[in-house]
Amino acid sequence: MDPRIQKHAEIIVNYSTRIKKGENAIIQYSDEGRDLAIEIYKKTAQIGANPLILNMPTEAIRGYYDHTPKRFLNNFPSHFYSLVKESDVLISIMSSNNTRFLSNIDPELSGIRSKALTDIQEERMKKRWSLTLYPTNAYAQDAEMSLKEYEDFVYSAILRDWEKERKKMEKLKKRFEAGSEVRLVGIDTDLNMSIKNRKMVISDGTHNLPGGEIFTAPLEKTVEGRIYYDLPAIYQGREVRDIKLEFEKGEIVDFSSSKNEGLLKSMIDTDDGSRRLGELGIGTNKGISIFTKNILFDEKIYGTIHLAIGRAYEECGGKNKSAIHWDMIKTMKKGSIILDGEPIQKNGKFKTKF
Amino acid sequence: MDPRIQKHAEIIVNYSTRIKKGENAIIQYSDEGRDLAIEIYKKTAQIGANPLILNMPTEAIRGYYDHTPKRFLNNFPSHFYSLVKESDVLISIMSSNNTRFLSNIDPELSGIRSKALTDIQEERMKKRWSLTLYPTNAYAQDAEMSLKEYEDFVYSAILRDWEKERKKMEKLKKRFEAGSEVRLVGIDTDLNMSIKNRKMVISDGTHNLPGGEIFTAPLEKTVEGRIYYDLPAIYQGREVRDIKLEFEKGEIVDFSSSKNEGLLKSMIDTDDGSRRLGELGIGTNKGISIFTKNILFDEKIYGTIHLAIGRAYEECGGKNKSAIHWDMIKTMKKGSIILDGEPIQKNGKFKTKF
Numbered sequence: 001m002d003p004r005i006q007k008h009a010e011i012i013v014n015y016s017t018r019i020k021k022g023e024n025a026i027i028q029y030s031d032e033g034r035d036l037a038i039e040i041y042k043k044t045a046q047i048g049a050n051p052l053i054l055n056m057p058t059e060a061i062r063g064y065y066d067h068t069p070k071r072f073l074n075n076f077p078s079h080f081y082s083l084v085k086e087s088d089v090l091i092s093i094m095s096s097n098n099t100r101f102l103s104n105i106d107p108e109l110s111g112i113r114s115k116a117l118t119d120i121q122e123e124r125m126k127k128r129w130s131l132t133l134y135p136t137n138a139y140a141q142d143a144e145m146s147l148k149e150y151e152d153f154v155y156s157a158i159l160r161d162w163e164k165e166r167k168k169m170e171k172l173k174k175r176f177e178a179g180s181e182v183r184l185v186g187i188d189t190d191l192n193m194s195i196k197n198r199k200m201v202i203s204d205g206t207h208n209l210p211g212g213e214i215f216t217a218p219l220e221k222t223v224e225g226r227i228y229y230d231l232p233a234i235y236q237g238r239e240v241r242d243i244k245l246e247f248e249k250g251e252i253v254d255f256s257s258s259k260n261e262g263l264l265k266s267m268i269d270t271d272d273g274s275r276r277l278g279e280l281g282i283g284t285n286k287g288i289s290i291f292t293k294n295i296l297f298d299e300k301i302y303g304t305i306h307l308a309i310g311r312a313y314e315e316c317g318g319k320n321k322s323a324i325h326w327d328m329i330k331t332m333k334k335g336s337i338i339l340d341g342e343p344i345q346k347n348g349k350f351k352t353k354f
Numbered sequence: 355m356d357p358r359i360q361k362h363a364e365i366i367v368n369y370s371t372r373i374k375k376g377e378n379a380i381i382q383y384s385d386e387g388r389d390l391a392i393e394i395y396k397k398t399a400q401i402g403a404n405p406l407i408l409n410m411p412t413e414a415i416r417g418y419y420d421h422t423p424k425r426f427l428n429n430f431p432s433h434f435y436s437l438v439k440e441s442d443v444l445i446s447i448m449s450s451n452n453t454r455f456l457s458n459i460d461p462e463l464s465g466i467r468s469k470a471l472t473d474i475q476e477e478r479m480k481k482r483w484s485l486t487l488y489p490t491n492a493y494a495q496d497a498e499m500s501l502k503e504y505e506d507f508v509y510s511a512i513l514r515d516w517e518k519e520r521k522k523m524e525k526l527k528k529r530f531e532a533g534s535e536v537r538l539v540g541i542d543t544d545l546n547m548s549i550k551n552r553k554m555v556i557s558d559g560t561h562n563l564p565g566g567e568i569f570t571a572p573l574e575k576t577v578e579g580r581i582y583y584d585l586p587a588i589y590q591g592r593e594v595r596d597i598k599l600e601f602e603k604g605e606i607v608d609f610s611s612s613k614n615e616g617l618l619k620s621m622i623d624t625d626d627g628s629r630r631l632g633e634l635g636i637g638t639n640k641g642i643s644i645f646t647k648n649i650l651f652d653e654k655i656y657g658t659i660h661l662a663i664g665r666a667y668e669e670c671g672g673k674n675k676s677a678i679h680w681d682m683i684k685t686m687k688k689g690s691i692i693l694d695g696e697p698i699q700k701n702g703k704f705k706t707k708f
Binding site for chain 1: 376404418
């Protein structure tokens with residue numbers, strides 16, 4: 001077995017979720033994450049906690065939609081709810097053998113199902129949880145790599161000194177929380193917004209693993225100017241390229257893209273909130289330098305920022321509501337992040353050594 | 355996918371457990387039964403029930419014993435208990451990649467663990483449950499077959515018309531319940547016992563799948579005579595060959611074997627109950643004709659009987675208590691089963707066509 005799998009398990013059990021004696025843990029994986037699940041199981045047992053492995057194969061989930069009459073999609077699996085309620089820690093391992101297995105499922109159906117499972121999802125969020133990824137050929141394919149290359153990529157993002165990473169991010173957080181006016185400058189880009197009194201949240205590997213971003217919610221009506229995204233924005237596997245957005249008083253007043261502009265339009269037109277920003281995020285993970293079409297990694301690329309249209313996170317103090325939250329990522333190699341007139345990052349590198 | 359996997363799933367869902375709309379089901383597999391688990395998942399969803407797949411890899415279970423300090427073996431996984439309590443149907447799929455994965459674990463440790471899980475086991479027994487097997491190379495190896503040969507063997511035992519099988523077994527049950535004195539005659543064998551007023555239970559595929567035996571508990575003090583077992587008795591992978599037992603007033607007064615006699619002795623000496631019979635079973639599954647060192651199949655071979663030393667099943671009306679229940683199987687190709695003086699089976703074939 002790749003020894004990095006054991007290190008990955010070690011971080012999940014002893015850092016991300018800090019499982020303790022006597023606690024109940026659920027380890028969930030989809031297709032190929034069995035080796036990682038077993039390592040987590042062993043380490044959890046060793047501590048004197050109670051591990052249980054749930055398997056949710058993508059083929060079973062897809063089969064669910066293919067075979068279940070619509071009227072049953074509202075069914076509530078109360079045994080699953082009881083299991084989650086009695087658990088302290090939930091670990092989810094993405095390990096699909098196909099990232100497009102739901103591409104041809106009517107979003108209405110998956111919407112009904114998501115809604116039926118809301119109580120379980122809310123219960124999960126009350127627990128200590130970790131979301132991570134086990135490298136498979138499906139993800140490698142999206143990243144345009146061989147599996148071996150992709151494994152190197154994944155573990156360089158995940159197997160980090162997270163205590164050290166957190167300290168770095170805490171410094172940045174302090175800096176941003178003390179300021180108010182953020183300006184993003186770059187090719188075809190000059191965007192201003194206020195983050196005054198908003199909380200900056202750090203992603204330190206305790207929930208998303210890899211972590212490596214700090215994020216907040218800009219004041220809803222303060223976003224002014226224009227931005228050009230050099231990286232594609234992806235929605236359910238579909239790419240929208242070369243997005244340009246123009247904002248006035250927080251609202252998108254003009255937009256364009258070189259591919260799938262119709263999708264961009266329909267996303268922006270979803271509701272009132274989808275015309276405003278819900279998130280400003282800044283990538284800080286030096287182990288990630290390549291765009292791989294997977295948001296768990298992409299939004300943490302060192303030297304990028306991302307802005308999401310739609311729903312804001314409550315923990316940031318954001319108020320924007322929307323049915324969507326769509327992240328769009330931009331590299332800052334030829335740009336700057338300026339806070340209250342002072343450059344914080346220039347050409348993709350933070351000015352303050354941290 | 356082998357179309358027999360779908361037929362297997364069909365029998366489990368619609369016959370063995372009869373899962374209904376709105377019910378909660380747990381599908382549990384160890385190593386290689388994923389395809390069968392997915393088929394069961396789909397069929398369960400289709401009905402409008404709620405399936406959940408638990409994965410219990412043998413490597414995780416073994417790792418549990420290897421890594422968990424003894425004082426933690428008593429831990430009670432209350433989340434697992436809640437899950438079972440809220441479920442209606444439990445399906446267990448044996449699918450190990452190694453049937454000896456626990457061979458070198460101290461039985462004391464697995465004993466402590468079994469005891470700690472008693473409440474979960476009892477809760478399971480209150481539900482509709484099914485125990486079945488997915489063919490793997492590990493089982494094929496024990497059976498001294500290739501995987502392909504073993505698959506044919508497994509499916510010929512499992513993919514049967516169980517309604518028809520049940521009717522046959524019900525006739526036999528009636529016949530035995532109306533009688534009292536059973537005599538087994540064969541090479542080096544002449545054993546008498548009373549089954550008066552005891553219940554004959556049929557294994558019709560609703561719990562064990564394959565089913566295919568009828569069994570009862572002989573009156574504890576009535577067993578007299580001797581028996582020779584031409585098939586090996588197996589305990590945790592170890593074989594005891596050519597067992598001969600002699601009974602007086604229900605108790606074993608003499609015994610011998612050609613291999614592992616020490617194990618035979620220690621089993622018989624376990625406690626008071628282990629010197630008496632707890633079960634008389636008669637195999638009725640015509641799809642099973644070969645001994646494969648797997649009790650789920652062996653005890654159902656058409657033309658065999660088995661006697662277990664130790665604990666009797668309560669549903670038979672048996673009273674013998676013991677820490678063990680050890681099945682020993684004998685072919686009856688050169689013998690007879692006689693009930694109240696009348697041959698019921700001769701040379702491995704039932705006299706009454708059924």
